[in-house]
Amino acid sequence: SRSGPVMLSVISNYAVCITAHAITHQAGYLAVDEYVRSGMVIGLGTGSTAYFAVERVGQLLANGKLKDIVAVPTSERTRAHAAQLSIPLATLDEHPALDVAIDGADTVDRGTLALVKGGGGALLREKIVEVAAKKLVVIVDESKLSEGLGPHFDLPVEIIQFCQTHIRRQIEGLPSLKGCKANLRMPYVTDNGNYIADLKFDAPIADPSQAAAELSDTVGVVEHGLFLDMASVCIIAGKDGVTTTHA
Ligand code: 5RP
Numbered sequence: 001s002r003s004g005p006v007m008l009s010v011i012s013n014y015a016v017c018i019t020a021h022a023i024t025h026q027a028g029y030l031a032v033d034e035y036v037r038s039g040m041v042i043g044l045g046t047g048s049t050a051y052f053a054v055e056r057v058g059q060l061l062a063n064g065k066l067k068d069i070v071a072v073p074t075s076e077r078t079r080a081h082a083a084q085l086s087i088p089l090a091t092l093d094e095h096p097a098l099d100v101a102i103d104g105a106d107t108v109d110r111g112t113l114a115l116v117k118g119g120g121g122a123l124l125r126e127k128i129v130e131v132a133a134k135k136l137v138v139i140v141d142e143s144k145l146s147e148g149l150g151p152h153f154d155l156p157v158e159i160i161q162f163c164q165t166h167i168r169r170q171i172e173g174l175p176s177l178k179g180c181k182a183n184l185r186m187p188y189v190t191d192n193g194n195y196i197a198d199l200k201f202d203a204p205i206a207d208p209s210q211a212a213a214e215l216s217d218t219v220g221v222v223e224h225g226l227f228l229d230m231a232s233v234c235i236i237a238g239k240d241g242v243t244t245t246h247a
Helices: 002-034 052-064 076-084 122-130 164-171 208-216
Strands: 043-045 068-073 098-103 107-109 136-141 155-159 183-184 195-200 221-224 234-239 243-246
Touching: 002 052, 002 098, 002 136, 002 234, 043 052, 052 076, 052 098, 052 136, 068 076, 068 122, 098 107, 107 208, 122 155, 122 221, 136 164, 155 164, 164 183, 208 221
Parallel strands: 043 068, 043 098, 098 136, 136 234
Antiparallel strands: 155 195, 155 221, 183 195, 234 243
């Protein structure tokens, strides 16, 4: 019968999920334990890994080990999670300088700690908040590590809805992105009311700084998911434990 192999495959996928969950949990908790102190203003990232950092801040506030924290969330999802845990929230308008921000990533370049972010669609708020932080602590499992950026995970770019096909064609024609395919993420609208184009690459982006500059110069692009020269620390959860790398 076919039920045997199918069942085995379901069980083994479940095991992989449990393992990934357990290790990213460690990275999220460690980031808070190591880098968040009472009295800080902190940025809270978005995604399944950042979720654990938010959870840990909530725990430490509840048991009194952290006090006087103010947090700036990077998405409505994170805002709701943090509010549920009674974490005091603010915006950059009230607190323009953050002590630390903690967030996940879709790709981390091993050599430079340059990141691709936006798989969860929150890249614009993540970038605004994280450039305002003295320190950006990135938390990932080891599957996110890569040599270079591009083929490992499609590069998300937030674009306006108006003439989105035209904007995606413009992106595909940028000199530093030649050969990429800009696919519209559907159905998806960001917290800011925009669309996401996911750029697919067959080879690593040769010059990420140039690509970032060309994307930023494209009318209709709101922000891109290249986070270059931003991460100070990367906490990597692997099957053999957690390691920390500094930029
Ligand atoms: C959201 C992001 C996330 O940080 C990124 O997608 C990683 O998410 P996860 O930890 O769930 O893999 O950039 O916009």
